[in-house]
Amino acid sequence: MATVKLRLAAGENLLDRLLEQRVELAHDCGGTLACATCRVIVREGLESLGAASEDELDMLDRASTFEPGARLACQAISGEGDVVIEIPQDAALRIAAPSQGTGINLSPSAARHFAAQLAKHPGAVAVRLAVQPAGCSGYKYRVDPAAAIGVQDVVFESNGIRIAVDPTSLPHVQGTTLDLVHDGLARRLRFDNPNAASTCGCGESFGT
Numbered sequence: 001m002a003t004v005k006l007r008l009a010a011g012e013n014l015l016d017r018l019l020e021q022r023v024e025l026a027h028d029c030g031g032t033l034a035c036a037t038c039r040v041i042v043r044e045g046l047e048s049l050g051a052a053s054e055d056e057l058d059m060l061d062r063a064s065t066f067e068p069g070a071r072l073a074c075q076a077i078s079g080e081g082d083v084v085i086e087i088p089q090d091a092a093l094r095i096a097a098p099s100q101g102t103g104i105n106l107s108p109s110a111a112r113h114f115a116a117q118l119a120k121h122p123g124a125v126a127v128r129l130a131v132q133p134a135g136c137s138g139y140k141y142r143v144d145p146a147a148a149i150g151v152q153d154v155v156f157e158s159n160g161i162r163i164a165v166d167p168t169s170l171p172h173v174q175g176t177t178l179d180l181v182h183d184g185l186a187r188r189l190r191f192d193n194p195n196a197a198s199t200c201g202c203g204e205s206f207g208t
């Protein structure tokens, strides 16, 4: 199961937007309302999407998809707003990107930095932000290019950069803003992490 956060503009087709964001959601019939493989669960922002037609509801019934918020992505046309979309595990071929929202934010300078880093790694589809234990009660950040995104990952989008976070790291970094700051002649990432009760001098490790 993967969760994708998106900011939609009016008139966008949800399947097109997810594919554009490299969410490899199955869509076997090509959007002709004949397969239900593009089903998703809209966890937040359902009101941002136009109402489902009778034909879409029939197809969801036939696919035994009765969960509240269930939609066929190929049939969902957006109004304007933020949505949180859950991709059922059997519908996701492979999540390779997306999203937007309050989870992880990049300053414009950090986003430019990551865009340059990703350009040096052909095949990278996102930046992976993770934490690993450091010391007896702390954590250290890891930021790496991600060649793929697992179905358990939550993916955020900020200033045009996708950031993938695994479910173990997520509680430790949710709400973090990354900035690129100058430290003399050097540049370094600064993590503004609301979950950090203490931070070391260099800012690269923290305690909770």
Ligand code: FES
Pocket (backbone or CB within 6 Å): 026, 027, 028, 029, 030, 031, 032, 033, 034, 035, 036, 037, 038, 039, 072, 073, 074, 075
């Ligand atoms: S892609 Fe087949 S119903 Fe949406």
